[in-house]
Amino acid sequence: MEEEWKNYANLPKLMANLPVLKEFADDYNIYIESELYFYLVLIQLKTKFYESARYRNSVFSYHRKMNSAVYEVTEQFMTVFQSEIVEIPEELEERFFVTAFCAHLFCQLFKSVQVDIDGYLIFSDLGNDYPNLHEKLSCLLENIAKENQIELLSKETFLIQKYMLLFSSILQLTYYEPEVQIFLDSDLPYFVKSSVKDQIVNRFKYEFNLKFIETNEEGIADLILTNIPNVLEEELRFSHKVHLFEFPFNQRDFLEIERKVRAISQEKI
Template sequence: MKIGLDIFDQTLAKEWEIFLILRHEDRFFTTEELSATTNLTISQVLKIVTKLINDLEDFGTDTMEVVFSKGKGARFVAKELQTNPRKFLIFLVEETLGFKLLKSILNEDYVSTSNFSYENFVSDSTVRRQLNKFRDNLHKFDLEITRSDALLSGNEKQARLFLNMMLWRIYAGEGWPFEAVNELHIDYLATNILKESGLSLTPIQKRQLMFFLAIGIIRRRNNHYVEFEESWGELTDNNAAYTYFKDHIRPFTSFIDDYPGEVALLFFLLIIQSENLEVIQMLYSNFEENKKNNSFLYQATQAFYDNVSQDVKTIPEDLKDVILLSSFSYHLFTHLFKNFSTDISGYDYSVILDTVLSKPVLPNLKKNLLSMIRSLYDETKLDLFLEEDYLVTKYALILTLIKAQTYFEPVIKIKISTDLPLLINLRLQERIYNLFGSSYRLEFLNATDPDHGDILLTNISLPRETKDYEKVNIVYINRNLTVRNIIILSNVLYDTSKQKTTKEISSSD
């Protein structure tokens, strides 16, 4: 499950959605377009666009604005090439009651409903509604907010991840949302933990680590500690990488001996974070230790690797380590955390299963990946394979890496038949594949092939009423492929894929 800005304020979520739509293209968007995209009425769109314009004025930026024309609609205007909207998002979120309440829950300075409502000039019932919204969302993560004093309780590692995801999604390292924790001290801790553990992180990853450390300090101050779970022993016992890490960060942590769950979680999070292949030392050494010990985590990773290489596509030798280490990291995440569909930064990768265009592509990828995940669970009985929402997008990324994301899609045969030179036709084929090859399983036929395929691309209007062309979609193109040609071909590819998928399903029933 993923959590969005609507957990703080529904209007804010829609305002930010419209802002992102306007930023996507340098043009006017009509109110009708925005209404259709956001599922809002036109009057609601007008109200939110007006609020967006006013909020940008209150924010006081000289680098960007939203303009509105009665006849044209709304448009985002960037006054500088490198406009950064992050500070504007922070400004919007920090103004909401929901975020103020989250900060109060994090710092555990919530006294009572009446006191909080008085300080924020709202009614008691408004505060209770926001608390109940939090409760409804957190229940899925085995977390609760207590009735009397609004304490965040439940599985502590789940609480840590939730807090980090929410704050990182908003701030992304910009600013410091932890007033009760000295930023310079956390920077000192992060620097020395990385130095002593022999781990190199990018500046962004180091900033993420600082957020983890700050949240951990605040939670421990309020007597919330991560428990060392029984299954973790198999991942840390006889693990030289873990022993090295624990021994070398000892001078900078006060909880190693009394609270082993704290240091284990930090170790695991750094492994997951090391998924970035530029800073992979800790992930690699830990993978080797798990392989040596034949841990359940290694077994899960090997089972997935074997499934892909045997049933989908042979994995190239130069990508073997990348895929093993990445999937090992994914499986560690799903072993540790439950019901999260996003990564540790709160980002959602379901776009790999969808499209930036107007129609969905890869319709069979998600269905077949879910089937693969369920088969892996049946084979191994490991609960980590129950986290389908998380794994399905991560596995899709892996298939994309080995160019196998279209494996489950029906083959669409395309023939290019024009009066243009061969090299121009080959260039057309290359352009079409670059545009659509990652979304559809394309096969290009020779122009002289008696099989006309599923789609015939041509610039010549010859008579084609014979039986041979009955089931062929003929798409007329210009000598130079135009935007209109691409849009028409996109629609034809989508319809063809859909028809073939439906036919395959019918024949298999």
């Protein structure tokens, strides 16, 4: 039995008001108070249940009344996330709170688990994929931890994965990553050039922060895509600043563009 569980659920009241809970205990021969508490807390980890306004209000009202550490950390997360990361649209606030609350409660309950409550693996390479966003979220956790001495905040890998999921419902995960400016130098027709740009953006929008520029007069482009070989000096054609292609793109083009964009991004970081 963890004493803090009594701040999460009012077992005596639930036993009195929910005959199904007593039936459940009788059917499964549960006579230990801590086991019933554990099941009640497990139910609070499932975001699906919070679709019921009655259930949601009941759970959060009790946590708020008991000043549960999990609830207080979640409230602080909402405030700090909006001030340090991005404003949360009003229509997403409820979903944000519920998802963050369930993640925090999961961390408080379980110490060394490699999957979340739904069985999804906890990834550890997000810092490589989105280093700037990862750094900002890591700082957010650090700032919250300064004011709350609670073990759940030490589960950085798990929490940042959940925070990134929430962030992606507002902005692209690449939003804070270095912007790679691309200039398309081509003699292709206008609509074909537009198609080329769309293909590149749609292919890599979840990996890189790409922006096509209309002119490269000042040489500001990070990468030049071109199908006109004679406009470039021979030594530039094979640098990571230039990609020479023949339309339509093939798989090799996409792989080479990805390699060059990744190299440029890493240089900027």
